Amino acid sequence: MPGTLLLFWxxxxxxxxxxxxxxxxxxxxxxxxxxxxxxxQIAALFVLLDAQFLAVLQVLVYAGAIMVLFLFVIMxxxxxxxxxxxxxxxxxxxxxxxxxxxxxxQLFIVARSAPSPGPGAGPLALAEQAEGMVGxxxxxxFTTYLVPFEITSVLLLAAIVGAVVxxxxxx
Amino acid sequence: xxxxxxxxxxPALPLAGFVANGALALSGSRRKGAVSIxxxxxxxxxxxxxxxxxxxxxxxHADPAVVLRLWPWMPVGALQVDVALxxxxxxxxxxxxxxxxxxxxxLYSVGYMHDDPGYARYFAYLNLFVFFMLVLVLGANxxxxxxxxxxxxxxxxxxxxFWFNEKINADAGLKAFVVNRIGDFGFLIAxxxxxxxxGSLDFAAVFAKAPTAFAPGDAAVTAIxxxxxxxxxxxxxxxPLYVWLPDAMQGPTPVSAxxxxxxxxxxxxxxxxxxxxxxxxxxxxxxxxxxxxxxTALFAATIGLKQWDIKKVLxxxxxxxxxxxxxxxxxxxxxxxxxxxxxxxxxxxxxxxxAGSVIHAMHAAYHATHAHDDPQDMRNMGGLRAYxxxxxxxxxxxxxxxxxxxxxxxxxxxxxxxxxAYARAATQPVWYVFWLLGxxxxxxxxxxxxxxMLYTFHGPNRTGERERTHLHEAPAVMTxxxxxxxxxxxxxxxxxxxxxxxxxARLERWLEPVxxxxxxxxxxxxxxxxxxxxxxxxxxxxxxxGIVAAWRVLPFERLAPARLAAPETGLGxxxxxxxxxxxxxxxxxxxxxxxxxxxxxxxVIDRRVVDGAAVNGAARLSVAIGWIGSKLQTxxxxxxxxxxxxxxxxxxxxxxx
Amino acid sequence: MLLGPALSVSAVLFAIGVAxxxxxxxxxxxxxxxELMLNAVNLTFIALAQNLGIAGQIFVFFxxxxxxxxxxxxxxxxxxIFRHGRTVNxxxxxxxxx
Numbered sequence: 028m029p030g031t032l033l034l035f036w037x038x039x040x041x042x043x044x045x046x047x048x049x050x051x052x053x054x055x056x057x058x059x060x061x062x063x064x065x066x067x068q069i070a071a072l073f074v075l076l077d078a079q080f081l082a083v084l085q086v087l088v089y090a091g092a093i094m095v096l097f098l099f100v101i102m103x104x105x106x107x108x109x110x111x112x113x114x115x116x117x118x119x120x121x122x123x124x125x126x127x128x129x130x131x132x133q134l135f136i137v138a139r140s141a142p143s144p145g146p147g148a149g150p151l152a153l154a155e156q157a158e159g160m161v162g163x164x165x166x167x168x169f170t171t172y173l174v175p176f177e178i179t180s181v182l183l184l185a186a187i188v189g190a191v192v193x194x195x196x197x198x
Numbered sequence: 199x200x201x202x203x204x205x206x207x208x209p210a211l212p213l214a215g216f217v218a219n220g221a222l223a224l225s226g227s228r229r230k231g232a233v234s235i236x237x238x239x240x241x242x243x244x245x246x247x248x249x250x251x252x253x254x255x256x257x258x259h260a261d262p263a264v265v266l267r268l269w270p271w272m273p274v275g276a277l278q279v280d281v282a283l284x285x286x287x288x289x290x291x292x293x294x295x296x297x298x299x300x301x302x303x304x305l306y307s308v309g310y311m312h313d314d315p316g317y318a319r320y321f322a323y324l325n326l327f328v329f330f331m332l333v334l335v336l337g338a339n340x341x342x343x344x345x346x347x348x349x350x351x352x353x354x355x356x357x358x359x360f361w362f363n364e365k366i367n368a369d370a371g372l373k374a375f376v377v378n379r380i381g382d383f384g385f386l387i388a389x390x391x392x393x394x395x396x397g398s399l400d401f402a403a404v405f406a407k408a409p410t411a412f413a414p415g416d417a418a419v420t421a422i423x424x425x426x427x428x429x430x431x432x433x434x435x436x437x438p439l440y441v442w443l444p445d446a447m448q449g450p451t452p453v454s455a456x457x458x459x460x461x462x463x464x465x466x467x468x469x470x471x472x473x474x475x476x477x478x479x480x481x482x483x484x485x486x487x488x489x490x491x492x493x494t495a496l497f498a499a500t501i502g503l504k505q506w507d508i509k510k511v512l513x514x515x516x517x518x519x520x521x522x523x524x525x526x527x528x529x530x531x532x533x534x535x536x537x538x539x540x541x542x543x544x545x546x547x548x549x550x551x552x553a554g555s556v557i558h559a560m561h562a563a564y565h566a567t568h569a570h571d572d573p574q575d576m577r578n579m580g581g582l583r584a585y586x587x588x589x590x591x592x593x594x595x596x597x598x599x600x601x602x603x604x605x606x607x608x609x610x611x612x613x614x615x616x617x618x619a620y621a622r623a624a625t626q627p628v629w630y631v632f633w634l635l636g637x638x639x640x641x642x643x644x645x646x647x648x649x650x651m652l653y654t655f656h657g658p659n660r661t662g663e664r665e666r667t668h669l670h671e672a673p674a675v676m677t678x679x680x681x682x683x684x685x686x687x688x689x690x691x692x693x694x695x696x697x698x699x700x701x702x703a704r705l706e707r708w709l710e711p712v713x714x715x716x717x718x719x720x721x722x723x724x725x726x727x728x729x730x731x732x733x734x735x736x737x738x739x740x741x742x743x744g745i746v747a748a749w750r751v752l753p754f755e756r757l758a759p760a761r762l763a764a765p766e767t768g769l770g771x772x773x774x775x776x777x778x779x780x781x782x783x784x785x786x787x788x789x790x791x792x793x794x795x796x797x798x799x800x801x802v803i804d805r806r807v808v809d810g811a812a813v814n815g816a817a818r819l820s821v822a823i824g825w826i827g828s829k830l831q832t833x834x835x836x837x838x839x840x841x842x843x844x845x846x847x848x849x850x851x852x853x854x855x
Numbered sequence: 856m857l858l859g860p861a862l863s864v865s866a867v868l869f870a871i872g873v874a875x876x877x878x879x880x881x882x883x884x885x886x887x888x889x890e891l892m893l894n895a896v897n898l899t900f901i902a903l904a905q906n907l908g909i910a911g912q913i914f915v916f917f918x919x920x921x922x923x924x925x926x927x928x929x930x931x932x933x934x935x936i937f938r939h940g941r942t943v944n945x946x947x948x949x950x951x952x953x
């Protein structure tokens with residue numbers, strides 16, 4: 028539908044713009060906030076791609092928790108005020124442009140070679156209609172992918188312990 | 199027991215002498231008696247064996263050549279070279295000369311070198327020399343001959359530079375060796391060519407195949423012959439490689455007698471005679487040989503006119519007489535050349551040993567009075583006939599022989615060479631020039647030899663008041679060999695008295711099995727009896743004229759001692775300075791070569807290119823690459839991430855291709 | 856229908872993330888650009904999950920979980936480095952040199 032496509036390109040454009048702004052701000056705080064905006068755009072894109080549950084998760088976890096953590100650390104290190112710019116000189120920018128450009132072109136070529144799907148609703152849409160938006164993710168998660176799920180919880184435990192230990196003033 | 203079957207013993211005996219004397223020399227032993235017995239004994243034994251071998255060869259009528267294969271040396275593909283000895287009529291003559299004259303000179307050395315600290319080393323080297331010389335003349339193929347050829351060159355170097363503590367002696371030895379090497383290069387090229395064209399290096403095979411392998415006058419055989427002759431000019435001191443022989447007089451006098459008069463320098467003549475077939479197939483090469491020989495003979499004789507050192511006169515005389523020998527073999531008169539080789543060995547050895555006797559006396563005299571004059575300069579001699587009567591008499595015999603007066607040995611051999619040259623001239627007129635050169639040389643030879651005798655033995659004595667009392671005749675161990683050589687000089691002519699005088703030309707007939715293949719290819723025209731007598735008369739007249747002229751012209755009564763003598767001027771100076779040939783060689787050849795070696799090859803190529811660019815450069819390149827690598831290790835994560843992304847881009851690029 | 860465009864957008868976002876990592880020197884900002892890259896990858900997975908199965912979305916789920924853990928630990932490390940050298944500028948942190 029042209030409407031969906033229009034929305035998609037709007038949000039995609041906003042995402043790219045805010046990402047570009049994110050990497051070019053002098054103030055790390057501004058960079059972080061622009062990244063949050065980018066994540067919101069990406070969440071919108073998720074909705075348009077039939078991943079509504081994950082869109083909400085993106086907002087809650089990524090933008091809401093992880094980025095907040097970033098902001099806390101930035102504040103903690105007193106980097107919020109403007110200081111000397113940490114962007115590299117012209118040579119660095121040139122190299123970065125070159126390499127990122129090359130990589131982007133190559134990935135673009137890969138993207139172009141993906142086969143375009145047939146018309147009509149894909150299998151995911153059909154499954155969603157059957158089980159609902161949450162169920163379509165939850166059922167595999169607790170059946171087929173149960174083991175990784177449990178291991179992830181162990182991973183999070185390890186991360187907690189690690190973060191606490193590393194952040195101590197004296198070990 | 200057959201002597202020929204143990205022919206290998208002949209070179210083995212002097213080799214054993216070398217080993218024994220060498221061990222005695224290295225052990226620092228002072229036992230001169232043992233050294234003398236071993237050194238002289240092996241030579242005498244070798245001579246006895248050689249005589250037995252020749253006698254056996256003479257008795258056996260079937261095979262005039264015996265080839266003794268000792269062991270295989272170089273079996274390489276089509277080339278089969280064995281260590282093999284060939285005893286035929288030519289090598290028979292040579293081994294008798296080498297061991298016979300060699301024994302006499304060894305015996306003489308016992309007296310001459312008696313007070314020398316290097317006594318054992320001397321006899322070791324001398325024995326080694328005889329070993330190599332025997333290998334040379336007994337070799338059955340070119341490589342074995344070449345081993346002997348190089349070996350005698352080595353021994354020559356060792357013996358010329360025997361008193362190596364003085365630079366001039368060491369330099370002389372080095373000069374001999376280096377100049378000889380130039381000739382050896384020619385010999386090697388000739389060997390390569392011979393193998394290429396005939397497929398073999400054995401004398402028997404090569405000379406049998408040569409008439410069919412080469413057309414007469416072919417460029418290939420001419421090249422071979424000329425390259426062989428280049429080797430001969432080195433070894434036998436002809437133009438252009440004769441320059442080492444006068445310098446070689448720095449060595450002990452018996453060495454000069456043995457090596458540089460009787461045996462080593464005659465190796466070239468032997469080689470040409472041995473390869474007679476090849477030279478007969480190339481008239482051009484033969485003409486070159488004869489021509490170079492004739493020119494050298496005259497050239498050296500002119501220089502000999504103005505030399506004051508007694509040994510230098512004899513050295514140039516040797517070069518001149520060798521020129522005669524090459525004139526002989528170049529003309530195709532191989533027997534004449536070999537005959538002159540034999541007679542020359544007798545009288546030249548006698549002359550050198552006699553000169554040694556004189557020098558021995560002069561040396562003793564100057565040593566006793568602590569004078570520093572040159573004991574070899576003829577201006578310091580004079581009237582020695584009163585003090586060394588036997589030496590004087592014997593040397594006069596040798597002088598008359600070398601001048602070519604009948605019935606002494608030198609007359610017959612020299613006359614035969616000149617007659618052969620005159621005979622060849624009938625078909626090739628250039629030989630008249632060679633004959634004239636030979637006659638002129640005969641005149642000058644008589645002149646300068648008489649000059650030597652007059653200045654040394656006649657007139658007033660110039661040695662000095664106090665030295666005179668110390669002059670005395672040599673001991674018996676030295677005059678004994680002189681007398682034997684004197685007898686040989688007197689009687690040697692009997693070896694080959696030509697038919698003209700009613701003789702039976704024994705040597706000619708003896709050598710015929712060896713020379714026949716060559717003379718059959720290129721025959722020597724016969725001379726009429728009248729012409730032959732005419733030539734004899736001319737030769738004798740010239741010789742007599744030379745002697746008389748010297749006696750009349752030279753101021754031997756009024757000569758000044760060396761330290762008071764006026765320097766030479768004009769033509770005399772040029773002759774005294776040997777036509778400045780050494781100086782010319784030095785400027786034209788030696789200096790550019792040294793410049794090339796030292797400044798170009800070493801200074802530039804070796805130091806800058808090989809050491810600097812290649813070796814050090816490779817090291818510096820490694821260090822540079824390492825430096826680049828080290829610069830990558832900045833420790834900055836940002837740089838590492840950038841390299842990481844570069845890697846990813848490359849991998850993706852490869853995957854997408 | 857949205858597969859192609861989605862993949863293209865994802866490629867662009869990823870490239871921007873790489874550029875950000877290469878251009879910035881502040882450790883925290885570089886970390887944020889890494890998060891941006893992760894987001895771009897998540898977008899790819901979601902786009903492909905439409906036709907190739909739910910596994911894509913499950914993967915995104917786990918990526919988010921791991922990203923959270925990684926952010927926590929990473930920022931703790933940055934804090935520790937800051938306490939040690941009073942700087943988070945990567946150019947001044949060269950203990951890896953040599």
